[in-house]
Amino acid sequence: MQITRVETTPRSGDGLRDVRGDVVRRHLSADYGIQLTAVRSIVGFLISSDIAPERISQRADDLFADPIIEYSLTNQTFLQSKDIFTELPDAVVSVGFKPGVTDNPGKAALDGFRTIFPDAHQESDISTYITYSFYGLDGQTTPEFIAANLYNNLIERAEISTAEMCQNGEWPMIDYPIRPPQEFKQPAHIDLEIADNELIEISETGLLALNLTEMQAIQTHYRNDSVRNARRAIGIVEDRPTDVELECLAQTWSEHCKHKIFASKIHHKDLETGEESTVDSIFKTHIMNPTHDMQKEVDWLLSVFHDNSGVIAWDDEWSVCMKAETHNSPSALDPYGGAMTGIVGVNRDILGTGLGARPIANTDVFCFGPPDWQGDIPDNLFHPSRVLRGVHSGVRVGGNESGIPTINGAIVFDERYLGKPLVYCGTVGLMPRKLPDGRESHVKTPTAGDIVYMVGGRVGYDGIHGATFSSLELTEESPSSAVQIGDPITQKKMVDMLLEARDAGLITCITDNGAGGLSSSIGEMAEYTNGCRIDLAKVPLKQPGLSPWEILVSESQERMTVAIKSEDIAEFEHLAALHEVEATAVAEFTSTGMFHVQFNDATVAYLPIEFLHDGVPQLELESEWSPPQHEPFIAPAEYDHNQILLDLLARPNIASKETWVRQYDHEVIAQTAVKPFVGVERDGPADAGVIAPIYGNPRGLVVSCGIAPRYSDIDAGAMAAAAIDEAVRNAVCVGVNVDKIAGLDNFCWPDPIQSEKTPDGKFKLAQLVRANRELERVCRAYRLPCVSGKDSMKNDYGKGPNKISIPPTLLFSLFGDHPDVRNTATSDFKHSGDKVYLVGESFDELGASEVSFMLRESSKARGIGGKVPSLSNPEKLFNSYRLLSSSINSGLVKTAHDCSEGGIGITLAEMCIGGRIGATIDLDGTGDCPLWSKLWGESLGRIVVAVSPQNEAAFLQSMSGCITTYLGVVEDSDTLTISDGFEPLVSIRIPELVQSWQGTLDMNGGEL
Amino acid sequence: MYIPKVAVLFGFGINCDHETAAVFDMVGGNSTRVHLNSFISGSDSLDNYDILAVPGGFSFGDHLGSGRLMGNRMRFSLRDELTKFIAAGKPIIGICNGFQVLVKTGLLPGPGGNVPDFVQRASLTLNDSGRYEDRWVSLEFNQYSNCIWTKGMSRIDCPVRHGEGKYVMPDRENLTKLAANNQIAVRYIDPDSTDADPDVVLPFPKSPNGSMMNIAGISDNTGLVFGLMPHPEAIYAQWLHPDYTRGTAPVTASDIEWEGQGLQIFRNAVEYVIANN
Incomplete structure (x- = not known):
C-alpha cells in the first residue's frame, strides 16, 4: 500500500467562483468582524492503496475532480502552483481528521474509487482534508485564531502556515492518519x-x-x-x-438508560406551604399513570412508554409514532458531530419502533448561549455562535441527507446554556397498522x-x-x-x-x-x-x-x-x-x-x-422547595413602546430564525402543507407544522412544540405548564383535532442530587417535582397523554463557584390528527378588512417575561420578579381551544397566531410582517390588568385570530362561552397601530418591523 | 389503454423516490421503485420499463460533487442499457439530485442525436450563496423546446431544495448552442417582470443559485431526456403551495380538483408513451 495525494480546487473564470472559500470569508466577517479580501479552498484526498499513482492520476478527473469546474493535481499541492495560486496568501490552514474519526467524504471517495478500480486492494482507504488560503489578513488576526474556528481538536488536526512560512514556501501538509494499533x-x-x-x-x-x-x-x-x-x-x-459484565451493568444502569432520578423515591418538603410528602417515582406517578388512565378511555393509544417511541392509531390503516431525544454533551464537545448523531440517532428510534416505522418528519429545538456573547468561554467549550453554526449544520446534513423534512422547531437563547447547549431532536414515524402478513406493526x-x-x-x-x-x-x-x-x-x-x-x-x-x-x-x-x-x-x-x-x-x-x-x-x-x-x-x-x-x-x-x-x-432523594427571591419587575417610568417593540423583535429569542430554518429541507416527501414560514413573502412564522403524508389524501398530522425555560427562574412548575400550553396553542392555531393529540416530555435539568458539588440539589429536585406535578395537572385537563419522553439530568459545566447550570428546561412536543389540511390557519394577516379578535385574556403576569429580561439587561428595570404566567383553569381554556380548532376546520378562520414571548405586541407585529399589511388594534377590554401586562405580558391560553367580515358572526357564535375580545381590523396600510382605549401605544411601519426582526440572526456576513 | 411502466430509481441516498413514484401513478402510469443495483446486477432490466425517473436526494451524500458517484456507477455499469433505452425513444427525467446525476453521466445536455457518449459537458455546482436552501421559485418553460416533458407548460411555482444547483457551462460556445437549440427547457424567472432579458442572471433569491442564463433545467437534443433542479413532484397538490393558506395558490384545469401545477410534467411523459405505443 502506498499513499497517493490528489488535490482539487475550483477553476476561476467567467461565472465560476470558490464558494467554499467564500463562505468561510463571510462567516469570519459575520462572527468576528474579520474582513478578508478572499479565501480560497483546496480539497485533498489521501489514498492508501496498491493502485499506482500514475493510474490514479489518469483517472483523477473521473472521480476526485469535476473537470468542468475544478482542477486536479496528483502528489503535489496547489499551493506550490504559481499558475493557479498566483497570489501569495497571508496564511494557510489545512484541516484533516484524526485517526479513526468518521470521514464521510473519504468513505464516499473510496466507494467511487472501487467503481473505477475494482481490482484495488481490499484494505484500500481514503482520507480527506481541506485547505484554506487567506488573503488580506490584517496584522491583528492571527492564523491560529482563524484555524481555531475551522477545526475541533477533539476530532480533527490542523496544520498552519503563517505569512512568513508562506513566503518561504513552507506549506501545511496533512498526512494520511494512521490509527494507533x-x-x-x-x-x-x-x-x-x-x-x-x-x-x-x-x-x-x-x-x-x-x-x-x-x-x-x-x-x-x-x-x-x-x-x-x-x-x-x-x-x-x-x-x-469480568470487565465485560461490569461495563455492561454500568451502561444498562446508567442514568441515561435507566432514568434513575425519575424512578427514585423522593422525600419532598415545601417550605412555602409546609407540605411534606413522598413521591415514589415521578415517572410512574405523574407521567405514566395519567397516560394509562387516558388509555382506558380512548382506543387509539396503541403503544406507550415501553418501545423506542410512543405509537398512536391515526386511522384504520395507519399509525403514527414520535420520539424526541437530546444530544447535549456530545454537541457541547463537537457541535457538528454531536448534533448530527442526535438527529440520525432519533431517526433510528422510529425505525426501531414496533416492527419498524418510516421516519417522515423531524423537529429540532436548540438552546444556546447568546450568539453575540462577549464574555468568557469555559475551557474546552466553544463560543455560542460557533455552537449554533456547528449544531445547525450537523442537524441540517443529518436531516437533509436522510430525506426527512424538518417541519418544526425552535431556538432559545440564555447565558446559562453556555455551559451546556441543549440539542433536542425529534422524529415522527408512520407505519401501516398491519403488515402484509397480518401482524400488527406496533407489536x-x-x-x-x-x-x-x-x-x-x-x-x-x-x-x-x-x-x-x-x-x-x-x-x-x-x-x-x-x-x-x-x-x-x-x-x-x-x-x-x-x-x-x-x-x-x-x-x-x-x-x-x-x-x-x-x-x-x-x-x-x-x-x-x-x-x-x-x-x-x-x-x-x-x-x-x-x-x-x-x-x-x-x-x-x-x-x-x-x-x-x-x-x-x-x-x-x-x-x-x-x-x-x-x-x-x-x-x-x-x-x-x-x-x-x-x-x-x-x-x-x-x-x-x-x-x-x-x-x-x-435511589432515595431529598427535595426541598422554597420560592426563589427576585427583585420585582417594575416598568420603567420613561419608555417608548415603539422602541420596545423594535428591541424585542431583535431579541435572539424572538428574532426570525429564517436563515437557519430555510437550510433544512422542510418539504421532501411532498407532504408539508403548513411550512415553517408563511405569508406573502413566505417569511412569517408558522405556529406548527402540518403534513399530509398519504399521497393524494388531505388528511393531516400536526406537529408542534412548546418551551419556556425563563419561567424556571421563578417556578419550574409554571415553566412546565407554559411549555405544554404553548405546544397545544400552537397546534390549535393550525386546527388540530384536539381529541387526538399526544405529547412527548423531554426534561433537561441540572444535576438535582444534593452533594458537595451540588449544594442546591434539593432545590433543583423540588423544581423537578413541581414541574411534573404541573405536567400531570395540565395534561389531564387537556386530555393529552404523554406517550414517550426522555430526561437528561446532568446539564452542568464544571464545579464550585464557576459551575454553570442550565435553567430547568422542559421541551414539550405534540403530534396530533388534522381532519383536512385544506382547512388550516396561519399567522399572517390575509386581507384588509379582516376583523381581529383575541381568544383568551391577559393577566398581570410579567414575571420572567422576555420584556423584563430585556429591560433588566439594559438596566432599565431592576428585576424580573413578579407573577409568572400560570394556568388557573386549564379545563376552561381547553374548551376554547376545541371551539377555535373547529372554527378553523370548518373554514371560518384562516388566520391565527399564539401569544408567547413578547406577548400580544409581538404576536401582532409578526402577523403584520407575515401579511405585509397593517392593522389598527385597541387592547381595551383584553384583561383586567395594567397596560404593560396587556401589551407585553405572556399570559397563557391566548390566541389572536382574524376573520373575514362575512364570517365574523358565525365565528362569534361558534366561540360562544369563550372569552373572545374584539381587537380591531386589518387595514390596507403599512402601519401597525396599537392603543389602549384612548391611549396610543404603538404606531410603527411594517418595513421597520421586518428589519428589526430579520437582522439579528441573519449572520450570513453579506449575501455574496 | 396501455399503462406505461415507470422505473423510479432509488438507493444510495436517493430520497424523493416515494413521491416521484406516487405522481406517476396519479397520472396513469404504473411505477416501481427499483434499486440501482437491481439494474446493475441484471435482476431487473431497463427493458421492462417505458420511462426512467432519477429522483432527488443525496446520493452518496453529494461527496465529490453532487450526483458524481451515482453518475459514475451508471456511466460505468449501465452504459449499454442506457444507450439502448435512449435509442428506443423512451423518456428519462432527472429531478434535483437526479438532474445532477444525468449531467455528470453526460446524458444531459448530451452530444446531439440519440446516441449518448457519456461525456460530461456541464456541471451543477455550489449555489453562489454557499447555502443549501429550501425555497419556492417561479419557473418559465421554453415554448420552443421539443422537450416532451414540458409540452404545453408555461409558468409554475416550485420548491428548490439544493446546495449545488448552479448550472455552469464554462464553454460559452456550448452554452450559446444549448440556448439556440432550445434545450434550455426551463428557467428561473422574476414573476413580477415581463420584459427582463432571460440571459441576465437574476438576483438571489429569484435565481436561488446563480445559474448561467437562469437555467433551471435542460433537455437533450431529442427532447426525451429532461432534468431540472426544482421539484415539480412537490407541487402535485395545491395544498402544498405556500400560498394555499392565503387562498391564492394557482389552480389547474385538471379533472383532479386539487391538482397542483407540477403534475402535468409527469402526465406529459405518460401520455407521450401511450401515444407512441
Missing part, C-alpha cells in the same frame, strides 16, 4: 471484595458513573451461591465480574431461536462510554471517544433495506443501537424471550483489536439490531446485499433467563436478565 485484551476479572471507597474509585476511574449503593448491589450479586454455581458451570470466573414478536443481526455500520473505538459520560457533568477532561460524526448515507441505505425487510415479513424484533451499544440493544430485546447468547467475535469491526467489553458497549453509529426467524435468513441477507448494507448474525434469542456473552467459545459475561434490568437499587 488497538491492543486486544482478554477480559479482566475485577475483585469487588474491597472497601467502599475502593468500589467508588473503580466506578470513577472507569467512567462507570455508578454510585456506592449500585456498586454494592453488584458486589452482593457475586456473593450469591447459586450465581456462583451457575457461573462455574458455564466456565466464567465465578466470584467476581414486536420475537421468539427464542430467532437470529439476531447487527445491521448497518461497524463497531469502532468511537462512542465508547457515551451513556455513562452523559450521566456525568462536563469537565475539561471529557473524553474524545464520546464524540462521533454521523454517516447519514450508510443509515439511509439501512433504512431503505429494513423497511423492505419489514414489508416482506422478515423482522420479528428491531431496535436501535444507541446508548450502551449492543449491550443495551440486545439486552433490552432479550427481555421479550428471557435470554440471549451473543458472540462478540462475529461483530464486524472498523479496526481490529477491540477488546470484548469495548465491542459490547461501543456506541458506533448507524446500527440497528434486528431479529429474524432462522428460515428467513437467506432472504434477509440477500436484501442486505442488494442494498449494500452490512448485516451480520451476532446472537440468538434464548429462553435461558441469561444474558450470555461469548467471545468465540469463551463466556465473557453471564448475567441474569432480571438482575441486568431490574437489579438497580432505587
Whole structure:
C-alpha cells in the first residue's frame, strides 16, 4: 500500500467562483468582524492503496475532480502552483481528521474509487482534508485564531502556515492518519471484595458513573451461591465480574438508560406551604399513570412508554409514532458531530419502533448561549455562535441527507446554556397498522431461536462510554471517544433495506443501537424471550483489536439490531446485499433467563436478565422547595413602546430564525402543507407544522412544540405548564383535532442530587417535582397523554463557584390528527378588512417575561420578579381551544397566531410582517390588568385570530362561552397601530418591523 | 389503454423516490421503485420499463460533487442499457439530485442525436450563496423546446431544495448552442417582470443559485431526456403551495380538483408513451 495525494480546487473564470472559500470569508466577517479580501479552498484526498499513482492520476478527473469546474493535481499541492495560486496568501490552514474519526467524504471517495478500480486492494482507504488560503489578513488576526474556528481538536488536526512560512514556501501538509494499533485484551476479572471507597474509585476511574449503593448491589450479586454455581458451570470466573459484565451493568444502569432520578423515591418538603410528602417515582406517578388512565378511555393509544417511541392509531390503516431525544454533551464537545448523531440517532428510534416505522418528519429545538456573547468561554467549550453554526449544520446534513423534512422547531437563547447547549431532536414515524402478513406493526414478536443481526455500520473505538459520560457533568477532561460524526448515507441505505425487510415479513424484533451499544440493544430485546447468547467475535469491526467489553458497549453509529426467524435468513441477507448494507448474525434469542456473552467459545459475561434490568437499587432523594427571591419587575417610568417593540423583535429569542430554518429541507416527501414560514413573502412564522403524508389524501398530522425555560427562574412548575400550553396553542392555531393529540416530555435539568458539588440539589429536585406535578395537572385537563419522553439530568459545566447550570428546561412536543389540511390557519394577516379578535385574556403576569429580561439587561428595570404566567383553569381554556380548532376546520378562520414571548405586541407585529399589511388594534377590554401586562405580558391560553367580515358572526357564535375580545381590523396600510382605549401605544411601519426582526440572526456576513 | 411502466430509481441516498413514484401513478402510469443495483446486477432490466425517473436526494451524500458517484456507477455499469433505452425513444427525467446525476453521466445536455457518449459537458455546482436552501421559485418553460416533458407548460411555482444547483457551462460556445437549440427547457424567472432579458442572471433569491442564463433545467437534443433542479413532484397538490393558506395558490384545469401545477410534467411523459405505443 502506498499513499497517493490528489488535490482539487475550483477553476476561476467567467461565472465560476470558490464558494467554499467564500463562505468561510463571510462567516469570519459575520462572527468576528474579520474582513478578508478572499479565501480560497483546496480539497485533498489521501489514498492508501496498491493502485499506482500514475493510474490514479489518469483517472483523477473521473472521480476526485469535476473537470468542468475544478482542477486536479496528483502528489503535489496547489499551493506550490504559481499558475493557479498566483497570489501569495497571508496564511494557510489545512484541516484533516484524526485517526479513526468518521470521514464521510473519504468513505464516499473510496466507494467511487472501487467503481473505477475494482481490482484495488481490499484494505484500500481514503482520507480527506481541506485547505484554506487567506488573503488580506490584517496584522491583528492571527492564523491560529482563524484555524481555531475551522477545526475541533477533539476530532480533527490542523496544520498552519503563517505569512512568513508562506513566503518561504513552507506549506501545511496533512498526512494520511494512521490509527494507533488497538491492543486486544482478554477480559479482566475485577475483585469487588474491597472497601467502599475502593468500589467508588473503580466506578470513577472507569467512567462507570455508578454510585456506592449500585456498586454494592453488584458486589452482593457475586456473593450469591447459586450465581456462583451457575457461573462455574458455564466456565466464567465465578466470584467476581469480568470487565465485560461490569461495563455492561454500568451502561444498562446508567442514568441515561435507566432514568434513575425519575424512578427514585423522593422525600419532598415545601417550605412555602409546609407540605411534606413522598413521591415514589415521578415517572410512574405523574407521567405514566395519567397516560394509562387516558388509555382506558380512548382506543387509539396503541403503544406507550415501553418501545423506542410512543405509537398512536391515526386511522384504520395507519399509525403514527414520535420520539424526541437530546444530544447535549456530545454537541457541547463537537457541535457538528454531536448534533448530527442526535438527529440520525432519533431517526433510528422510529425505525426501531414496533416492527419498524418510516421516519417522515423531524423537529429540532436548540438552546444556546447568546450568539453575540462577549464574555468568557469555559475551557474546552466553544463560543455560542460557533455552537449554533456547528449544531445547525450537523442537524441540517443529518436531516437533509436522510430525506426527512424538518417541519418544526425552535431556538432559545440564555447565558446559562453556555455551559451546556441543549440539542433536542425529534422524529415522527408512520407505519401501516398491519403488515402484509397480518401482524400488527406496533407489536414486536420475537421468539427464542430467532437470529439476531447487527445491521448497518461497524463497531469502532468511537462512542465508547457515551451513556455513562452523559450521566456525568462536563469537565475539561471529557473524553474524545464520546464524540462521533454521523454517516447519514450508510443509515439511509439501512433504512431503505429494513423497511423492505419489514414489508416482506422478515423482522420479528428491531431496535436501535444507541446508548450502551449492543449491550443495551440486545439486552433490552432479550427481555421479550428471557435470554440471549451473543458472540462478540462475529461483530464486524472498523479496526481490529477491540477488546470484548469495548465491542459490547461501543456506541458506533448507524446500527440497528434486528431479529429474524432462522428460515428467513437467506432472504434477509440477500436484501442486505442488494442494498449494500452490512448485516451480520451476532446472537440468538434464548429462553435461558441469561444474558450470555461469548467471545468465540469463551463466556465473557453471564448475567441474569432480571438482575441486568431490574437489579438497580432505587435511589432515595431529598427535595426541598422554597420560592426563589427576585427583585420585582417594575416598568420603567420613561419608555417608548415603539422602541420596545423594535428591541424585542431583535431579541435572539424572538428574532426570525429564517436563515437557519430555510437550510433544512422542510418539504421532501411532498407532504408539508403548513411550512415553517408563511405569508406573502413566505417569511412569517408558522405556529406548527402540518403534513399530509398519504399521497393524494388531505388528511393531516400536526406537529408542534412548546418551551419556556425563563419561567424556571421563578417556578419550574409554571415553566412546565407554559411549555405544554404553548405546544397545544400552537397546534390549535393550525386546527388540530384536539381529541387526538399526544405529547412527548423531554426534561433537561441540572444535576438535582444534593452533594458537595451540588449544594442546591434539593432545590433543583423540588423544581423537578413541581414541574411534573404541573405536567400531570395540565395534561389531564387537556386530555393529552404523554406517550414517550426522555430526561437528561446532568446539564452542568464544571464545579464550585464557576459551575454553570442550565435553567430547568422542559421541551414539550405534540403530534396530533388534522381532519383536512385544506382547512388550516396561519399567522399572517390575509386581507384588509379582516376583523381581529383575541381568544383568551391577559393577566398581570410579567414575571420572567422576555420584556423584563430585556429591560433588566439594559438596566432599565431592576428585576424580573413578579407573577409568572400560570394556568388557573386549564379545563376552561381547553374548551376554547376545541371551539377555535373547529372554527378553523370548518373554514371560518384562516388566520391565527399564539401569544408567547413578547406577548400580544409581538404576536401582532409578526402577523403584520407575515401579511405585509397593517392593522389598527385597541387592547381595551383584553384583561383586567395594567397596560404593560396587556401589551407585553405572556399570559397563557391566548390566541389572536382574524376573520373575514362575512364570517365574523358565525365565528362569534361558534366561540360562544369563550372569552373572545374584539381587537380591531386589518387595514390596507403599512402601519401597525396599537392603543389602549384612548391611549396610543404603538404606531410603527411594517418595513421597520421586518428589519428589526430579520437582522439579528441573519449572520450570513453579506449575501455574496 | 396501455399503462406505461415507470422505473423510479432509488438507493444510495436517493430520497424523493416515494413521491416521484406516487405522481406517476396519479397520472396513469404504473411505477416501481427499483434499486440501482437491481439494474446493475441484471435482476431487473431497463427493458421492462417505458420511462426512467432519477429522483432527488443525496446520493452518496453529494461527496465529490453532487450526483458524481451515482453518475459514475451508471456511466460505468449501465452504459449499454442506457444507450439502448435512449435509442428506443423512451423518456428519462432527472429531478434535483437526479438532474445532477444525468449531467455528470453526460446524458444531459448530451452530444446531439440519440446516441449518448457519456461525456460530461456541464456541471451543477455550489449555489453562489454557499447555502443549501429550501425555497419556492417561479419557473418559465421554453415554448420552443421539443422537450416532451414540458409540452404545453408555461409558468409554475416550485420548491428548490439544493446546495449545488448552479448550472455552469464554462464553454460559452456550448452554452450559446444549448440556448439556440432550445434545450434550455426551463428557467428561473422574476414573476413580477415581463420584459427582463432571460440571459441576465437574476438576483438571489429569484435565481436561488446563480445559474448561467437562469437555467433551471435542460433537455437533450431529442427532447426525451429532461432534468431540472426544482421539484415539480412537490407541487402535485395545491395544498402544498405556500400560498394555499392565503387562498391564492394557482389552480389547474385538471379533472383532479386539487391538482397542483407540477403534475402535468409527469402526465406529459405518460401520455407521450401511450401515444407512441
